[in-house]
Each structure stands twice: as structure tokens, then as C-alpha cells.
Amino acid sequence: MKILVAEEAGFCFGVKRALKLINEYHRQGKKIQTYGPLIHNIPVLNDLAAKGIEHISAVDKISKNKTLCIRTHGIPRDIEHRLRRKGIATLDATCPLVKKGQKIIEALDKANSRILIVGDKHHPEIIAARSYAKKVRIINSLAAARALSRCREISVVAQTTLNTEFFKEVVAILLDKTEKLHVFNTICQATRDRQEAVKKLAPTVDAIIVVGSKISSNTKKLYNIARGKNKNSLQIETCADLQNKATLAKLKKFNSIGISAGASTSPQELNNVKNFLQKL
Structure with a gap:
């Protein structure tokens, strides 16, 4: 394999x-x-x-x-x-990149801008970020973007772990909602790099495994991207999640398997999964 x-x-x-x-x-x-x-x-x-x-x-x-x-x-x-x-x-x-987003929001608030954050309102990063402005709106869907009323000016900021393509779609909708749109692409480079890497790898292998916590925002985004490119996509937290009969039987049918991992997944866990698969 x-x-x-x-x-x-x-x-x-x-x-x-x-x-x-x-x-x-x-x-x-x-x-x-x-x-x-x-x-x-x-x-x-x-x-x-x-x-x-x-x-x-x-x-x-x-x-x-x-x-x-x-x-x-x-x-x-x-x-x-x-x-x-x-x-x-x-x-x-x-x-530091989360801090950068907080400072941007704080500066926009002082300038009395209409601030829009694209992200998960329940995620700790966004809970913290929204506290840097007296008034801020949070959206996390294209439907929510379409439902916004028109206004003269909008400043939009992204959660650092947001899906890059999704953010682009939201921005495209916002262009029709205002005369002046200020876009702050605060998605971190590591997030973008990992998303591009999984997008590139997923179609070239029979199956792909994304390693990372079920509560990790960036891991969820990686898995969703992988699943969009390869129907045989699986998200696991640790190598132990692979060690059941049903999963093993399925994995053994593949000739090639790709591995991706979230930004909070340790190199050790990544190697554990790789070494385990190599022994199949």
C-alpha cells in the first residue's frame, strides 16, 4: 500500500x-x-x-x-x-495571528466601521474577537450573507481557520451589499497551506484520512475539503480510531491512502498513523 x-x-x-x-x-x-x-x-x-x-x-x-x-x-x-x-x-x-485579527477589529471599531466577522460564533476565537468591538455582526453561511441589508460601507474579517473558498464566496456576495467593501483576509497562512495541500492530495489517492480533534475547527474544514474531493474520506483523532475490524477491512482494500492533519495535531500522532498504515 x-x-x-x-x-x-x-x-x-x-x-x-x-x-x-x-x-x-x-x-x-x-x-x-x-x-x-x-x-x-x-x-x-x-x-x-x-x-x-x-x-x-x-x-x-x-x-x-x-x-x-x-x-x-x-x-x-x-x-x-x-x-x-x-x-x-x-x-x-x-x-499572534489571532491577536492581529483582534487589533484589526479594535481599530475598525474606533473608526465606527460596520464590522462583519465570518466565522463560528461559538468558537473561542470568535467569542474573544467580538469583544474588541462595541457592535459586530457574525455570519457563518452564504444565506446569512445574502440576508444582510445594503449599506454604504462594510468591513469584513475572517476567523483564522475559515475555509478559504467559503470566505471568497461570502466576499463575492458582500460586493453587492455595499458601495465600499474593506476585506481583511485574516485566514492564517498555515490554514490556507493545509487546505491547499489536502485539496491537491485527496483526488490522487484511493482514500484520505484527516487526523485531528473532533472539536478542532481547522480539522473539520480539512475533512470537509477532503470529502468534497474524495468520497473515501475519514476523520480520526488518534491512530487508535483505525484499529477496529470494520475500518481495517475497508482500509486494506485501498492501494493508496493519503494523510492530512489539523494544525493542532502533533507530529507524533501523524507518524503513528503513517507507521500503522504502512504495516497493513
């Missing part, structure tokens, strides 16, 4: 940076916890938990003797202010 790995897969810059920060802190013997899951990857979170690095979900649950690490997705501004007022020591692991 031929196994091919997408040209771009696994940990992105933001995730590598966050893990480097928090692991270095831990190596120095400092106590730390994270506000929300550091990244959307259960095996990595389990590894952190094994080191005593747990995540909490509310300010009143913060341990006073621990430094609080801000997750890669960022946190809402009101929570930042509460932490500052309480004098809680923090380590900011927010992805």
Missing part, C-alpha cells in the same frame, strides 16, 4: 509557539494552568494534564499560586481586564 502525507500537515506556528511557552515554563518548575483548553487536541491536552497543567473555565476557579496561561484562541477583553484588576500573573499564548 502506498501512503502519502500532505505537503502541509500538523502543528502550525501558533500551536508550536504556545506549547514551547508553556513547556518551558513547566521545565522551570513554575506552576501553571490554562484559561480554557490551550489548543483543540485531546491527546496533547492529556499530556499537559499528566504534567499537572490543567485548564479552568472561569475566573473564580483560578489558583492564586499559579500563573494563568491564555489559550491560543485568546480570551474576551472583559476577562483580560478582570485578570488585571485581580493582579493575576498571566502567560499569553494567544496566537
